[in-house]
Amino acid sequence: GLGGLALSVDTEAAYLAVFVADAVCFIAATLVLRGLPEVPPAPPIAAGEPRLAVLRDRPYALITLLNAVMYLNMPLLSLGLPLWIVHRTDAPAWLAAALLMVNMISVVLFQVRLARPVTGPSTAATAIRRAGLLMFAACAVYALSGAPIGTAAAIAVLLAAAVIQVFGEMMQGAGGWELSFALAPDGRHGQYQGFYGMAPQIARMLGPLLLTTMLLGWGTAGWLTLGAAFLLSGLAIGPVVRNAARLPATRVKVPA
Numbered sequence: 498g499l500g501g502l503a504l505s506v507d508t509e510a511a512y513l514a515v516f517v518a519d520a521v522c523f524i525a526a527t528l529v530l531r532g533l534p535e536v537p538p539a540p541p542i543a544a545g546e547p548r549l550a551v552l553r554d555r556p557y558a559l560i561t562l563l564n565a566v567m568y569l570n571m572p573l574l575s576l577g578l579p580l581w582i583v584h585r586t587d588a589p590a591w592l593a594a595a596l597l598m599v600n601m602i603s604v605v606l607f608q609v610r611l612a613r614p615v616t617g618p619s620t621a622a623t624a625i626r627r628a629g630l631l632m633f634a635a636c637a638v639y640a641l642s643g644a645p646i647g648t649a650a651a652i653a654v655l656l657a658a659a660v661i662q663v664f665g666e667m668m669q670g671a672g673g674w675e676l677s678f679a680l681a682p683d684g685r686h687g688q689y690q691g692f693y694g695m696a697p698q699i700a701r702m703l704g705p706l707l708l709t710t711m712l713l714g715w716g717t718a719g720w721l722t723l724g725a726a727f728l729l730s731g732l733a734i735g736p737v738v739r740n741a742a743r744l745p746a747t748r749v750k751v752p753a
Contacts, residue, residue, distance in 0.1 A: 502594065550685060551692045556741035557680055558692070563737065564673045565696040566730040567625065569723070570632060570666045572704030574600055578639070578659075581712050585643045588651040596659040603663040611664070612671035618679050622738040624672035629731015631665030636724030640717040665727075672734075680741050 503511040551557060579593035615624050638658035642651050673696070681689035711719030 500594070549688060550682070551688050554689075554741075556737055557689065559737050560676055560680065560734065560741065561693050561696050563730045563733055564625075564669070564676075564693070565699040566726050567628060567632070567669045567673065568697040568700035569704050569707070569726070570662060570669070571697060572701055572708055573723075574659075574662070574666075576705055577708030577712050578655075580709060581639070581643070582655065584713060585716065586651045586655065587646065587648050588642065588655055589648065592652060592655060596655065599656070599659055600663045600666070603660070604667060607664070608667050608670070611667045615671045615675045618676060618738050618742060621672035621675035621679070622735040624668040625676075625734045626731045628665040628669035628672065629728045629734075631661055631668065632727035632731070633724035635659075635662035635665060636720045636727065640720035643716060669731075676734075676738065680738075 500515060503515045574597060578596065579590075582588050582593050583590050611624075615621050635658045638654060638661060642654040642658070646654070673693075677690060677693040678686065708723070711723055713719075715722065
């Protein structure tokens with residue numbers, strides 16, 4: 498958001514202000530982290546127990562992979578959508594920054610409310626399933642913006658799609674984080690969180706290639722393919738979570 502504003506102003510002072518604001522945010526985050534309570538260290542690994550048990554937890558690995566697909570919404574917003582707006586729609590280039598601001602403001606206002614119902618693996622799976630449906634709908638609406646509909650209509654369509662996307666993003670974020678903690682055995686949250694943390698990194702690594710190929714190369718078919726990937730990943734979460742709950746390592750119970 499701030500980067501988009503700096504680009505629109507296009508002055509040295511604006512760019513320097515962004516760097517200063519970024520530095521201030523890091524300082525503020527450090528102060529917040531210093532206020533967190535200390536937790537006792539994890540118990541030592543028992544004799545015969547593998548040091549990296551997460552590598553043998555196949556359901557958890559599959560949940561991480563499915564969420565990696567869902568996390569493609571991140572490079573979609575920051576890379577794929579701006580390129581789509583500039584090259585394939587009648588909308589002005591500045592709209593990319595405006596949609597990013599809409600996303601940021603929506604997360605600030607609604608993320609906590611949408612996350613409240615997510616209280617365990619079952620509700621987390623439900624949230625991710627709904628996220629898949631919303632992301633599919635967002636991709637379908639984004640595809641409509643590529644038609645020759647004029648500037649005003651393109652802006653309206655892109656704004657509607659961005660709103661749908663951010664609600665899907667918030668549901669997926671809430672569900673994914675709940676699963677990443679709830680399905681980790683006691684005392685092994687560090688290695689499990691480290692493994693789950695690969696999901697957004699995989700999306701960021703592969704996203705630029707996948708999104709530019711699908712959206713700019715395939716157009717509407719690319720949007721529908723991306724939406725189908727979101728939808729199928731969201732629908733697959735439920736059965737995988739129920740399977741994970743049957744393993745002794747996870748120690749959670751998920752109602753059928």
